[in-house]
Amino acid sequence: MRNIFAIFKRELIGYFSTPVAYVFIVIFLFLTGIFTFYLGTFYERNQADLEPFFRFHPWLYLFLMPAIAMRLWAEERKTGTIELLMTLPVTLPQAVIGKFLAAWTFTAVALALTFPMWITVNYLGRPDNSVILAGYLGSLLMAGGFLAIGSFISALTKSQVIAFIVTVVICFCFILSGFPLVLDFFRGWAPQAIVNVISSFSFFTHFESIKKGVIDIRDIIYFATLICFWLYANIVAIDIKKAG
């Protein structure tokens, strides 16, 4: 536990000790603003909720989460510090979890900084704040899923650029699998059960219900399983590289 915390702390401070963190947060806030007010027609809807704010999160995360996760392991490989880290008395799971939690916490900070949205909507009307809370929770869980995938891909390469691109593609598949475009393609010939499975893999499907304020235990289990699976894959990937 102490080791996880030590790695977590180092990694989190690492984000903030370069301009990357600040650039990221500014862009994140700027984009959420644009999406919510222009594309999401926040005012025109005349409803006191944050649906237009959350609606675009999967798309925003598609590019922003890989950018956060890409450095986690690829940078350690590139600079060779992975040798330093892996010869300290830490276990592989401790290192993987510590790093992931740092990236996740960083995302949580960025997400928390969107609080003016919440203030605005409460100022303008009387929203159901529990729905908004559920939205934030769902958004954070989804971010965790994106980050876990990114962390795994980052462990496979020395190049942050490759890590970024591959992660975007994989995450894109995870979003798309809930869309009619993809599902219709399968519906033509695959049994309904398989279509359901593909659809159930989508971030979108699961985020959709949480976003509406329905916290279904299955959605939470989905994201938790997703995160665990990719982090486990992350551990295995690094372990395999060790055997060279």
Added chain:
Amino acid sequence: METAIETKKLNKHFGPLHVVRDMSFKVAYGEVLGFLGPNGAGKSTTMKMITGFLEPTSGTVTVCGHDVIDEPIQVKERIGYLPEGVPLYGEMTPRAFLRFVAAVRNLKAQEKERRINDVVRKIRLEAVLDQRIETLSKGYKRRVGLAQALVHDPEILVLDEPTDGLDPNQKHEVRTLITEMAKDKAIVISTHILEEVDAVCTRAIIIAQGELLFDGSPEDLAAQSHFHNAVSLTIMSTLSQKDKAKLAKLDGIASLEELTCVDGATRLLIFPEKGQSIVSIVSDYVQSNGWLLSELHVESGRLDEVFRTITTQSNGEGESRLS
């Protein structure tokens, strides 16, 4: 002496490359073992296997009685390791970095600060403690790497080229530091600087193409030299061919070489027959001839020559062979 590190039949393949072959050796407490070998010989790979960064393809490494595969954490706790090329987290300051390492190394709050201060003083890092590591000079970076390896006062130190890229003064400091720490630790250093072996090591291992070719003290190593116990001398007169022939025929002398003959002074190098000490014979002969001797010196052996002979004799030079 108690064994600190033991490797048995260690092998490492990288794809088709057989980088380390059947490497077996022991290191005891109190020893400073020097790993010698040309670039690409497998020194760093062996060190990476000892410290648990790489898994051996076959064979075992035991550190303080713990197997590096079965009990990696116990092994890693006991080792201080300076990896090749000194990788460091560039965005951190040495202070933050050392605190991170100390935290992972399980040092308690009070002890942590004490140890860090201690190491910083020993390695003279005070001046740069709060500068980002990436802005530091090569010498300082290496010192940060050393400090990181020493912060938990480990029983075992594995230092991959600890003096590479340092200026002569810094080299001297690091060597002094290693010698000071040597008595109650087991230290393994790799180097391709031969003078380092003489300066700090109590034992040397020579590796080439992944194979262990020599294991012994630096004196043993020097003794393998063609120049071992050879006598070099300068005589303040010109020697005739006859004089030289007579000198070469003396008991125990194998051959004689005239190095220079300038301004009436002759420099000679006299090689003994194997295992013979010829210095008294030579000096007696010189005196009995009434030659004026300006310099007489017994060679202990030339390490670079031995190194070249050992590492190039069997397998040709260069990269690891394909297996």
